[in-house]
Amino acid sequence: MTRYNSLADSVGHTPLVGLPSLSPSPxxxxxxxxxxxxxxxxxxxxxxxxxxxxxxxxxRLKPGSTILEPTSGNTGxxxxxxxxxxxxxxxxxxxxxxxxxxxxxxxxxxxxxVSSAAAGGSNEAVRVAKELAAEHPDWVMLYQYGNPANAExxxxxxxxxxxxxxxEVTHVVAGLGTTGTLMGIGRFFDDKKPGVKIIAAEPRxxxxxxxxxxxxxxxVPELYDPQYVTSRFSVGSRDAVRRVRELLERxxxxxxxxxxxxxxxALAQAARAEKAGEAADIVLIICDxxxxxxxxxxxxxxxxxxxxxxxxxxxx
Amino acid sequence: xxxxxxxxxxxxxFTGGEKAVQGAGATLAQVIDDVESxxxxxxxxxxxxxxxxxxxxxxxxxxxxxxxxxxxxxxxDGDIVVVLPAVAGGAR
Numbered sequence: 588m589t590r591y592n593s594l595a596d597s598v599g600h601t602p603l604v605g606l607p608s609l610s611p612s613p614x615x616x617x618x619x620x621x622x623x624x625x626x627x628x629x630x631x632x633x634x635x636x637x638x639x640x641x642x643x644x645x646x647r648l649k650p651g652s653t654i655l656e657p658t659s660g661n662t663g664x665x666x667x668x669x670x671x672x673x674x675x676x677x678x679x680x681x682x683x684x685x686x687x688x689x690x691x692x693x694x695x696x697x698x699x700x701v702s703s704a705a706a707g708g709s710n711e712a713v714r715v716a717k718e719l720a721a722e723h724p725d726w727v728m729l730y731q732y733g734n735p736a737n738a739e740x741x742x743x744x745x746x747x748x749x750x751x752x753x754x755e756v757t758h759v760v761a762g763l764g765t766t767g768t769l770m771g772i773g774r775f776f777d778d779k780k781p782g783v784k785i786i787a788a789e790p791r792x793x794x795x796x797x798x799x800x801x802x803x804x805x806x807v808p809e810l811y812d813p814q815y816v817t818s819r820f821s822v823g824s825r826d827a828v829r830r831v832r833e834l835l836e837r838x839x840x841x842x843x844x845x846x847x848x849x850x851x852x853a854l855a856q857a858a859r860a861e862k863a864g865e866a867a868d869i870v871l872i873i874c875d876x877x878x879x880x881x882x883x884x885x886x887x888x889x890x891x892x893x894x895x896x897x898x899x900x901x902x903x
Numbered sequence: 904x905x906x907x908x909x910x911x912x913x914x915x916x917f918t919g920g921e922k923a924v925q926g927a928g929a930t931l932a933q934v935i936d937d938v939e940s941x942x943x944x945x946x947x948x949x950x951x952x953x954x955x956x957x958x959x960x961x962x963x964x965x966x967x968x969x970x971x972x973x974x975x976x977x978x979x980d981g982d983i984v985v986v987l988p989a990v991a992g993g994a995r
Contacts, residue, residue: 710990789967794912797988802913802948805958805989819967821960821985 595669598625598632599744603752603870608837609850614866615857618753619840619873620745627661627668629843629875630745634767635665637740638729639673648727650674655726657681657716659709659901660689661875662731662765667696678726680716682708684795684900688879708796708901709764710806731765733809741771746779749870756783757860758869760853762845762903763787763819766811768872773815787819788852790827790845793898820855822848824897828885830854831877835886843875844885845903906934908984910945917945926984931963932974934984949986950974958989 591597601624606617622630642648653676656666663679670677677698681690684705693700701719703712713732720728731737745768749756759776761768769787776783827847834840834850842850853871860867877886883902884893909923918924924942926934939946949959954973961968962985968976978984 708990787967791965791985791987792990797911797913797990802956802958802988807958807989813969816970818970821962821965821967821987 593672594626595636595672598636600748601625603749604840606838609833609854609857611857611861615861616868617853617857618756618868618870619838620749620870621840621873623842623873623876625665627665628878629661629665630768630872631661631874632665632668633740633744634731634737634765635662635729636669637743638731638734638736639666639669641734641736641739642727642729648675652676653678653723653726655680655716655720655723655728656731657703657709657712658731659685659712659764659903660693660879663698664689664692664696666729667693667698670698671696678719680712680719682712682901684708686880686900686902687882692879705899706795707798708792710798710804713806731767734767735810737765737767738770738774738810741768742775743771745872746772746775750776750779753868753870755868756780756870757867758784758786758853758856759872760786760788760849760856760869761872762849762874763789764808764845764903766808770810770812770815777815784817784856785815786852786856787816788845788849789819789821790848790903791821791823792901792903793824795899796901820852822851823894824902825890825894826851827903828890828893828897831885835877840873841877842873843877843903844880844883844897846871846873846875848903849874904929904980906978906980906982906984908934908938909986911986911988913988914945914948914986917942917948928978930972930974931961931968931976931978931984934978935974960987960989961985962987 602621610616625632655678657680680701683702703715773785830850831847849871906926908926926938928934
């Protein structure tokens with residue numbers, strides 16, 4: 588059934604496509620779950636719509652409410668669409684060093700943007716949002732970093748869709764940001780098919796983003812529980828850009844930069860399985876398409892210049 | 904056996920401003936002890952009661968050591984150890 592009552596209802600049920608050219612052999616296969624096929628073009632539609640659904644059901648969100656959210660883009664965009672349709676006001680706190688397209692799209696759906704300082708990246712956006720929430724107790728902060736409805740969206744939809752489409756799945760590789768995707772998928776497989784390896788690909792930013800604040804002021808999302816992760820890889824901008832270009836060149840898929848980091852980690856798992864002589868069916872998540880990152884030069888500029896630019900940005 | 908240890912900006916006061924220092928050892932713990940012998944004070948910023956501090960992430964060849972043995976994670980000649988503060992993630 589591909590008929591839905593509204594755009595928001597069409598979230599999920601994304602295609603899982605084989606990557607015949609990047610897969611190392613017929614027994615070690617890579618599969619891409621195309622989350623750019625969601626209503627606003629990213630995996631974040633799942634989390635955003637579920638957080639809104641749960642907040643409406645509990646009475647926290649009511650007609651006329653103002654939603655506040657720290658986001659580096661996609662969650663804000665998903666919330667902006669839903670808020671527009673439901674008549675909520677949306678305020679997004681975003682690091683100032685994120686791509687211009689994300690701001691343009693947010694504005695298009697009527698979201699208001701509060702910029703947080705470049706240094707400190709998303710940590711700083713979270714801090715500013717928490718401050719604003721304390722000043723405005725009537726605003727509703729859905730808070731994707733700590734809202735169980737974020738991870739629940741993936742427990743209820745992303746995980747089951749993968750298992751249904753590929754019962755032989757051995758690995759799932761996803762990005763690590765709020766940790767919602769990995770926590771939801773990880774819990775789902777822990778319940779339904781324990782032994783599936785859950786691999787986290789975390790973007791490694793430039794020094795500016797890590798900031799100069801004391802190490803004791805670091806940030807670990809409240810949702811994060813390492814017991815649901817098998818291993819975790821840090822991927823720099825150069826490798827992420829190399830992989831989005833390879834994905835485009837060899838499989839025809841035009842993906843965003845965080846997906847490049849995920850492809851990089853997935854290929855490492857594939858190489859490991861191939862070397863060990865083990866069969867593997869590795870699912871990797873394509874979080875969004877490349878459209879919002881064209882202005883970064885990631886697809887067109889030479890690799891060194893792209894890397895230098897991205898090292899000042901929150902690129903994933 | 905030499906391992907390169909990359910130091911985050913915030914900890915370079917212990918390395919005379921150096922972005923990377925050399926260390927030796929067959930495990931991360933040995934490498935940290937070796938580096939500490941030349942850059943005293945660094946270890947206590949990374950390690951607390953025989954564990955990595957909560958907001959410190961350490962990667963050996965890009966893999967988070969919390970999933971590969973922690974301080975006992977093996978290290979080998981030519982490995983790259985990256986130390987980073989924990990941050991909130993990306994386009995999410």
